[in-house]
Amino acid sequence: MIDFEAPKPIAQQSFALTTVAENMMRPVSRYFDEQEHEIPWDYINFMHMAMRATGAGSLAPRKRKPKEGEEKKKYPPIGYQSLAFLLETLSWGDVGLYLCTPGGGVGAAAIEATGTPEQKQKFLARFATDKPTFGAMAMTESQAGSDTSAIRTTAILDEETDEWVLNGEKIFVTGGHKSLVDSDGLVVIWATIDPEAGRAGMRSFVIEAGTPGCQVTKLEHKMGIRASDTVSLVMQDCRVPFENILGSPEVVRRPRSKTGFKGAMQTFDATRPLVAATGIGVARASLDLVKEMLAQQGVSIRYGLPRQKLTNIEREVIDMEVMLRSAWLLVIKAVWMADNKLPNTREASMSKVRAGDVVNRITQKALELMGPIGYNRDHLLEKWFRDAKITDIYEGTGQINRLIVARNILGFHGRDLR
Amino acid sequence: MYSFEPSDEQKMLIDAVRRYAQSDLRSKAHEAEEECQLPASLIEKGWELGILQASFPEECGGFGEHSAVTGVLAVEEMAWGDMAGALAVMSPGLFALPIMLAGNNEQKERYLPDICQSEWQPYTAALIEPHFDFDPNELRTTATAKDGGYLLSGTKTYVPYAGNNECMIVYATLDGSTQGFILPKDTPGVVISERQKLLGINALPLYQVDLQDVFLPAGNHLNGRDGQGFASILDAMRVAMAAIAVGLSRAALEYAIDYAKDREVFGVKVAQKQAIAFMIAEMATEVEAIRLLTWEAAWMLDNGKEDASVSAYLALTGATDMAMMVTDRAVQVLGGHGYIREHPVELWMRNGRGIAMLNGLAMV
Numbered sequence: 152m153i154d155f156e157a158p159k160p161i162a163q164q165s166f167a168l169t170t171v172a173e174n175m176m177r178p179v180s181r182y183f184d185e186q187e188h189e190i191p192w193d194y195i196n197f198m199h200m201a202m203r204a205t206g207a208g209s210l211a212p213r214k215r216k217p218k219e220g221e222e223k224k225k226y227p228p229i230g231y232q233s234l235a236f237l238l239e240t241l242s243w244g245d246v247g248l249y250l251c252t253p254g255g256g257v258g259a260a261a262i263e264a265t266g267t268p269e270q271k272q273k274f275l276a277r278f279a280t281d282k283p284t285f286g287a288m289a290m291t292e293s294q295a296g297s298d299t300s301a302i303r304t305t306a307i308l309d310e311e312t313d314e315w316v317l318n319g320e321k322i323f324v325t326g327g328h329k330s331l332v333d334s335d336g337l338v339v340i341w342a343t344i345d346p347e348a349g350r351a352g353m354r355s356f357v358i359e360a361g362t363p364g365c366q367v368t369k370l371e372h373k374m375g376i377r378a379s380d381t382v383s384l385v386m387q388d389c390r391v392p393f394e395n396i397l398g399s400p401e402v403v404r405r406p407r408s409k410t411g412f413k414g415a416m417q418t419f420d421a422t423r424p425l426v427a428a429t430g431i432g433v434a435r436a437s438l439d440l441v442k443e444m445l446a447q448q449g450v451s452i453r454y455g456l457p458r459q460k461l462t463n464i465e466r467e468v469i470d471m472e473v474m475l476r477s478a479w480l481l482v483i484k485a486v487w488m489a490d491n492k493l494p495n496t497r498e499a500s501m502s503k504v505r506a507g508d509v510v511n512r513i514t515q516k517a518l519e520l521m522g523p524i525g526y527n528r529d530h531l532l533e534k535w536f537r538d539a540k541i542t543d544i545y546e547g548t549g550q551i552n553r554l555i556v557a558r559n560i561l562g563f564h565g566r567d568l569r
Numbered sequence: 570m571y572s573f574e575p576s577d578e579q580k581m582l583i584d585a586v587r588r589y590a591q592s593d594l595r596s597k598a599h600e601a602e603e604e605c606q607l608p609a610s611l612i613e614k615g616w617e618l619g620i621l622q623a624s625f626p627e628e629c630g631g632f633g634e635h636s637a638v639t640g641v642l643a644v645e646e647m648a649w650g651d652m653a654g655a656l657a658v659m660s661p662g663l664f665a666l667p668i669m670l671a672g673n674n675e676q677k678e679r680y681l682p683d684i685c686q687s688e689w690q691p692y693t694a695a696l697i698e699p700h701f702d703f704d705p706n707e708l709r710t711t712a713t714a715k716d717g718g719y720l721l722s723g724t725k726t727y728v729p730y731a732g733n734n735e736c737m738i739v740y741a742t743l744d745g746s747t748q749g750f751i752l753p754k755d756t757p758g759v760v761i762s763e764r765q766k767l768l769g770i771n772a773l774p775l776y777q778v779d780l781q782d783v784f785l786p787a788g789n790h791l792n793g794r795d796g797q798g799f800a801s802i803l804d805a806m807r808v809a810m811a812a813i814a815v816g817l818s819r820a821a822l823e824y825a826i827d828y829a830k831d832r833e834v835f836g837v838k839v840a841q842k843q844a845i846a847f848m849i850a851e852m853a854t855e856v857e858a859i860r861l862l863t864w865e866a867a868w869m870l871d872n873g874k875e876d877a878s879v880s881a882y883l884a885l886t887g888a889t890d891m892a893m894m895v896t897d898r899a900v901q902v903l904g905g906h907g908y909i910r911e912h913p914v915e916l917w918m919r920n921g922r923g924i925a926m927l928n929g930l931a932m933v
Contacts, residue, residue: 153576454879487571554846556850
């Protein structure tokens with residue numbers, strides 16, 4: 152039965168999240184945008200405490216004690232749906248600060264999607280301890296952005312010690328500093344075990360904080376999301392135990408299996424709608440502020456009028472509402488499919504394509520509509536304009552996601568449509 | 570709790586409508602457009618699917634309950650086959666649904682069982698008016714109380730089947746709001762034009778209707794909700810037209826995909842060119858997004874949500890742009906062939922432009 156009602160637990164967390172966004176994020180948005188690389192510990196510590204208390208942000212199934220005499224009812228899975236709402240609301244608060252939210256992030260998502268039960272136990276437990284802990288994922292290299300088959304970081308098995316030896320350099324690692332330097336976290340690194348094999352040689356490895364031979368070498372200065380750190384990592388004979396390779400041993404032993412690369416792609420099916428959700432949050436923040444500023448000037452939007460009778464501002468705002476809502480619904484459908492274990496590659500990439508477009512269109516339009524006021528740093532509109540752009544770049548550019556949607560719809564393999 | 574899965578009953582209905590849309594509507598669409606005529610047997614077959622009849626409870630002669638979601642799902646499939654055909658089959662709903670939503674008990678008893686239990690009959694409604702800033706909430710057609718009834722004056726356009734209608738609803742401004750009136754055929758003062766010729770949907774017979782001091786008894790006024798029923802009528806029209814746009818756009822998208830996978834260019838299929846593949850990815854994303862927006866609006870209407878009217882309005886706004894974007898690109902994907910009338914995409918592009926102007930020609 153088609154239903155657009157948010158699940159009750161999600162609706163219940165919404166008010167608290169908005170309160171956090173309004174009180175813990177917005178007041179310091181401008182400060183952490185301008186003090187790039189300063190770590191927002193107040194926010195981090197608060198969120199860590201709050202999330203531990205409420206279980207928010209965890210993909211673990213909700214456990215509820217049944218009341219006396221009540222049969223234990225199994226609540227349908229809503230982990231990814233809850234996360235999408237969490238991310239959207241926190242990004243409405245401030246997407247740069249949201250990216251500093253303690254937890255496993257995309258690194259944990261990769262472990263969750265492709266790790267064995269033992270690996271999940273070993274690596275994910277740290278995110279539930281007293282101290283705020285971070286996780287990140289490192290894929291991009293200077294010569295390998297969207298074309299991940301060009302990855303040159305190598306992982307060679309030292310059979311004597313049963314260790315993987317990693318060598319190479321990763322760039323654009325979101326949250327890499329917090330994961331390896333500021334906390335006892337981890338980074339999931341993509342490397343090849345067979346450089347001749349292209350994608351078939353790709354595997355992912357967990358490097359824990361404090362592992363010798365892995366250094367954070369550069370903190371980037373960015374257009375937006377400045378509260379979040381983006382770093383380069385260098386691995387020089389960095390040794391990790393054999394069991395830090397993600398996936399089942401069988402996958403690991405078959406050197407030319409494509410399963411390793413597919414693991415990365417499965418991770419994206421889960422994380423792309425979530426990244427899309429962060430973009431939706433920024434877009435909604437901008438649209439809300441535009442409507443508020445217009446209302447202060449006595450301009451209200453007359454919904455229901457034929458387009459020929461609307462003012463230009465009304466048309467723009469209405470178009471923004473259509474874009475925003477329809478993009479959000481794509482996100483919800485994609486995470487609903489993920490929760491229900493339905494194959495969602497197409498929907499995940501569609502939601503990312505749409506969100507990337509929409510958040511840029513809306514933040515750009517918001518500035519235009521507000522004229523000289525929008526361009527001024529007195530307001531956050533110009534910040535959100537800068538924060539928005541990354542949505543269409545990370546976790547697969549808009550173009551890569553178009554390629555994925557197109558291949559999926561056309562029934563093409565990579566070789567058919569390059 | 571979110572779900573994007575239609576119920577089993579809805580799936581059965583969708584399957585039945587899809588079969589009809591494919592084997593009947595789609596296969597006759599080109600000829601019907603060229604000859605400006607839909608075969609009566611085609612319309613009757615669509616009517617027998619019972620989409621409208623299932624929207625009415627038993628006491629009104631139907632066998633279900635009103636659901637905008639179910640209506641939207643069915644109409645999307647119909648319009649996938651052919652927009653003009655879909656509008657024709659659903660035309661009696663333009664008369665029956667407003668009576669259910671805004672009529673009084675006498676009116677419901679008099680008309681609904683007969684419409685539900687008979688063959689398809691040319692019942693219709695007149696909403697749209699021929700001026701550029703036409704606004705359904707500010708109609709120029711007026712109703713004035715007189716002698717225990719109402720005098721109606723004004724001009725209506727795009728009225729389906731007005732030429733041989735059984736009965737139509739005419740919308741007019743009364744006391745500052747839009748209200749509906751039942752206009753029986755052959756009422757004095759009504760002048761029906763020659764059949765209109767449009768950019769698209771030419772298989773559907775449309776007429777201009779002039780009303781000059783047309784007297785209607787008070788019993789013909791849809792006053793079941795004190796004349797406040799038009800908002801819900803307009804909502805139901807908007808989601809229906811949005812669903813038609815989704816069906817039409819999906820048809821264009823699928824046709825473009827099939828063509829692009831078949832057509833060779835520079836030694837590969839044209840779909841293997843990113844320039845084309847990206848267009849298709851964007852078209853598909855657009856259709857999926859607006860489809861969800863339409864479903865949500867329909868769901869909000871069914872569940873009496875506060876912002877349902879705004880959602881229906883936004884859904885139609887999005888659907889209008891989607892229909893133009895997707896059908897335009899479908900023609901472009903086919904290139905020169907898209908411009909030739911042997912392929913359906915040029916008709917869909919002409920029909921797609923109509924979504925904005927033709928709201929009022931469908932209802933769920």
